[in-house]
Amino acid sequence: MAEYKVNKTVQEINERIRQGKAVVVNAEEMIEIVRKEGKVKAAQEVDVVTTGTFSPMCSSGLLFNIGQQPPVMKVSKLWLNNVPCYSGIAAVDAYLGATEPAEDDPLNKVHPGRFAYGGAHVMEDLLRGKAVHLRAEAYGTDCYPRRELDKDVTLADLPNAVMLNPRNCYQNYNAAVNLTNRTIYTYMGPLKANASNVNYATAGALSPLFNDPYFRTIGMGTRIFLGGGIGYVIGEGTQHVQKPKRNERGIPEGGSGTLMLKGDFKKMNARYVRAQSIIGYGVSLALGVGIPIPMLNEELAWFAGVANEDISMPVKDYGYDYPNGIPREVTRVSFAELRSGRIMVNGKETATVPVTSHSMSLEVADKLKEWILAGKFLLTEKQDDIPSF
Structure with a gap:
């Protein structure tokens, strides 16, 4: 010592x-x-x-939970403002990577490989109190029958959100x-x-x-x-x-x-x-x-x-x-x-x-x-x- x-x-x-x-x-x-x-x-x-x-x-991102609403759902694919999130975690948990681009990014359509909007923008939008569009898909099971979810959410609507x-x-x-x-x-x-x-x-x-x-x-x-x-x-x-x-x-x-x-x-x-x-x-x-x-x-x-x-x-x-x-x-x-x-x-x-x-x-x-x-x-x-x- x-x-x-x-x-x-x-x-x-x-x-x-x-x-x-x-x-x-x-x-x-x-x-x-x-x-x-x-x-x-x-x-x-x-x-x-x-x-x-x-x-x-x-190398940053958001781990979040969207909560359940009847009928309940086990999400297999999820997007926020058309930015893909990883959903292979649990029923309604997902991870949004800061660098993930939106699938319909207009800049990418004009200039492939260039992106104007992505996960980081979704994170900032949420912090600024803006609503973002949530779209989710599932294959459906007996215990999780819902197959689709489509709605706007704010940060306050998410039960959990952890950077x-x-x-x-x-x-x-x-x-x-x-x-x-x-x-x-x-x-x-x-x-x-x-x-x-x-x-x-x-x-x-x-x-x-x-x-x-x-x-x-x-x-x-x-x-x-x-x-x-x-x-x-x-x-x-x-x-x-x-x-x-x-x-x-x-x-x-x-x-x-x-x-x-x-x-x-x-x-x-x-x-x-x-x-x-x-x-x-x-x-x-x-x-x-x-x-x-x-x-x-x-x-x-x-x-x-x-x-x-x-x-x-x-x-x-x-x-x-x-x-x-x-x-x-x-x-x-x-x-x-x-x-x-x-x-x-x-x-x-x-x-x-x-x-x-x-x-x-x-x-x-x-x-x-x-x-x-x-x-x-x-x-x-x-x-x-x-x-x-």
């Missing part, structure tokens, strides 16, 4: 939150505190660091460039020919998994800000990389850790759950996620002092290399360089374009900070580890 000069517990920090005495700062504010005071004093002074990200998170996301909050990611001589359309957005733009994701120093890179405090059961409501980490996400190559601050050099998340969809806010139509690619969901990092010791304070200059990201070619599964780096740059608006790629000055909103990521971190300071949000201890080394 490491010997620390500062040793706090989550229970002690929660008691300070209840008493209105907790010191809470966002991850950007923590950078200057660690630089000025050092990690030990920073850990002594600060109780919680709040993080935030607002970024496309394709359940297999893979969110990538710990690091690629910056994307296109070295071919034609514009290509990707999940990172349009990439112009001949390295004319570099698109990049993550919230940098605000991003949750940069502030706790070894998952010291984040694990199964961690309470979080999710889509404007309260959610939980339920384990590592799909494509989680357990042993990535890291720099001296513990920051992975490429895509690595991911989280599986859940939360009560009915208590979320459409401001932090927004559908996206990515031209030439399809549908995605921009989602706000904020995770509190308790300052239990100076090691965690040091990690939470991470700055954009400390984070390096690989720039990869999405024209030739990525489609063929070649993990070649064109160059490597710091997140601070990406945020500057210009980097050099193969000797050419290239514009950088964020697909993550910094202003909304900061808003998420500050909203979580506000909740904690008001005593509305207490921290939880993880109940199981997420493997990281």
